[in-house]
Amino acid sequence: MREFYLYNTINRKREIFEPVTPGLAGIYVCGPTVYGDAHLGHARPGVTYDVLVRLLRKIGYKVRYVRNITDVGHLENDSDSGEDKIAQKARLEQLEPMEVVQHYTLRYHEAMKLLNTLPPDIEPRASGHIIEQISLVNQILDKGFAYESNGSVYFDVEEYNRKHNYGALSGRSLDDMQSNTRTLDGQSDKRSPFDFALWKKAAPEHIMRWPSPWSDGFPGWHVECSAMSSKYLGETFDIHGGGMDLLFPHHECELAQNTAARGKSGVRYWMHNNMITINGQKMGKSLGNFITLEELFTGNHKILVQAYSPMTIRFFILQAHYRSTLDFSNEALQAAEKGLKRLVQAGNDASKLKSAQNGTAIEGLAELKESVYTALCDDLNTPIAIANLFEAVRIVNTIKEKQTVIREEDKSILRELFEEISVGILGLTDEQAASGTGETLRGVVEMILDVRREAKASKDFATSDKIRERLTALGIQIKDTKEGTEWNLN
Ligand code: ZN
Numbered sequence: 001m002r003e004f005y006l007y008n009t010i011n012r013k014r015e016i017f018e019p020v021t022p023g024l025a026g027i028y029v030c031g032p033t034v035y036g037d038a039h040l041g042h043a044r045p046g047v048t049y050d051v052l053v054r055l056l057r058k059i060g061y062k063v064r065y066v067r068n069i070t071d072v073g074h075l076e077n078d079s080d081s082g083e084d085k086i087a088q089k090a091r092l093e094q095l096e097p098m099e100v101v102q103h104y105t106l107r108y109h110e111a112m113k114l115l116n117t118l119p120p121d122i123e124p125r126a127s128g129h130i131i132e133q134i135s136l137v138n139q140i141l142d143k144g145f146a147y148e149s150n151g152s153v154y155f156d157v158e159e160y161n162r163k164h165n166y167g168a169l170s171g172r173s174l175d176d177m178q179s180n181t182r183t184l185d186g187q188s189d190k191r192s193p194f195d196f197a198l199w200k201k202a203a204p205e206h207i208m209r210w211p212s213p214w215s216d217g218f219p220g221w222h223v224e225c226s227a228m229s230s231k232y233l234g235e236t237f238d239i240h241g242g243g244m245d246l247l248f249p250h251h252e253c254e255l256a257q258n259t260a261a262r263g264k265s266g267v268r269y270w271m272h273n274n275m276i277t278i279n280g281q282k283m284g285k286s287l288g289n290f291i292t293l294e295e296l297f298t299g300n301h302k303i304l305v306q307a308y309s310p311m312t313i314r315f316f317i318l319q320a321h322y323r324s325t326l327d328f329s330n331e332a333l334q335a336a337e338k339g340l341k342r343l344v345q346a347g348n349d350a351s352k353l354k355s356a357q358n359g360t361a362i363e364g365l366a367e368l369k370e371s372v373y374t375a376l377c378d379d380l381n382t383p384i385a386i387a388n389l390f391e392a393v394r395i396v397n398t399i400k401e402k403q404t405v406i407r408e409e410d411k412s413i414l415r416e417l418f419e420e421i422s423v424g425i426l427g428l429t430d431e432q433a434a435s436g437t438g439e440t441l442r443g444v445v446e447m448i449l450d451v452r453r454e455a456k457a458s459k460d461f462a463t464s465d466k467i468r469e470r471l472t473a474l475g476i477q478i479k480d481t482k483e484g485t486e487w488n489l490n
Helices: 040-058 085-093 097-114 130-142 157-163 174-179 221-233 244-262 293-298 310-318 330-352 365-377 382-402 408-425 436-457 461-473
Strands: 005-008 013-016 024-029 062-067 146-149 152-155 196-201 217-219 237-243 267-273 276-278 326-328 476-481 484-489
Touching (some): 005 267, 024 221, 040 097, 040 237, 040 267, 040 276, 040 293, 040 365, 062 221, 085 097, 097 293, 130 196, 130 217, 130 221, 130 244, 152 244, 157 174, 157 244, 196 244, 221 237, 237 244, 244 267, 293 310, 310 326, 310 330, 326 330, 330 408, 365 382, 365 408, 436 461, 461 476
Parallel strands (some): 024 062, 024 237, 237 267
Antiparallel strands (some): 005 013, 146 152, 152 196, 196 217, 476 484
16 A cells, blocks of 8 residues: 555644554545535535545545534534524525525535535534534533533633643644633623533524523534544544634634543544635635635636636646645636646547557656656645646657557556546546537537538538538637547537
8 A cells, every 4th residue: 555645734744644443544524514505615625635535545545534514503603602504594595494404415515526526425414413412512511621501511611721732733822812812791601702612502583403401402513523523433533624714713622622522632634725715815705706616617707707617626726735725716717727628638649549569668657657646645746746647648649649659558557647547536537528418519520520521522622611610610620630530629
């Protein structure tokens, strides 16, 4: 098995990956809170953790990939007050909260499928794990790191920080946080502004509520991930992923809950993908640059000059390292669209190259393949891997141009580079060939080109030229070669 290195947020170091159980990788990723359409912010973790899972499987691990659905307890502004995001949407749309959840979960699944991400092996919902969450809150209370107040239960951050280190993951210190924060206004049930809810007593109008030892209420947002990750992956598991925006408070609180209840953090490697900006700005509804994935795929948004296909978005995301910020702009996406097309075209061409036992050897091809794996196994360095794949694109184009007959073994390395790595690990498929429309289109163009061949054979050049002009007008470029006519859709 190849060695895999991963940057661990908690140590701020690149570490060799050593799972709890050899050969088995347990991965937990914080999934969406399903109260709105999947947007650009969902695409990056979706694609990043998908490549992680595909790569680990390819290098020989059995992977258990768990990604949750948050359907209760995530309050406005990620805080401990305000309305539940899903309940609020349900009230505004006059729907049942679970109708909102079902609607947006299906929409999220569709968007993730279009981005060619594999579904998680387990996709637990917070509302389906209330018993596990109550049990975790009880454990934290028993250990003395939480207190009950008016039917709600809060995590006692100061008490925890006396014995452990609150801020270990995000690199913050409680002292610094305390000196920068206003005191409580006296209205709160909390003892300190840093304490966070483990259980909230439901207000009378609150629909989503369950009985508990403390009140009819609902779990705090951070509790679900501590409860569900340990249920499906064990009390210590390998990789916990999510966006950088979840680092604090969400993951910091998860870590504190795990340590408070069980005396250990429960996670070996914390992995965080960086954020996406749009034309240099943070994406936000108030800035008018909030883009859903559907708007990107259809081009239906005022800041977009065209539609961008799911594969273009996927390729664009992978052109940057997951720990770097990534800026979306029309220019950058158009460049990505062109780059992806070259890569896919070279993959199709590579499969058609002529090879023979005693064919010409291609210098450096085996090393090139090795360097792609080395990059991917080095903390998922997809930009370097893609740069190396483009070296393979250049090689394929030269072989094609010179019509070289290559060695069988080189052809099989090219197959691995394009089919197993580019398609299999990076998930970059040929969208045109994959879609039914693509197949039909291919058939129709081939048929028209047959008619044109016949016209040329009978010296009917007027018809032959007319067909070429009409196809060109439709964006279909044709090129006559010795072997026949090649065509390309622009
Ligand atoms: Zn989470």
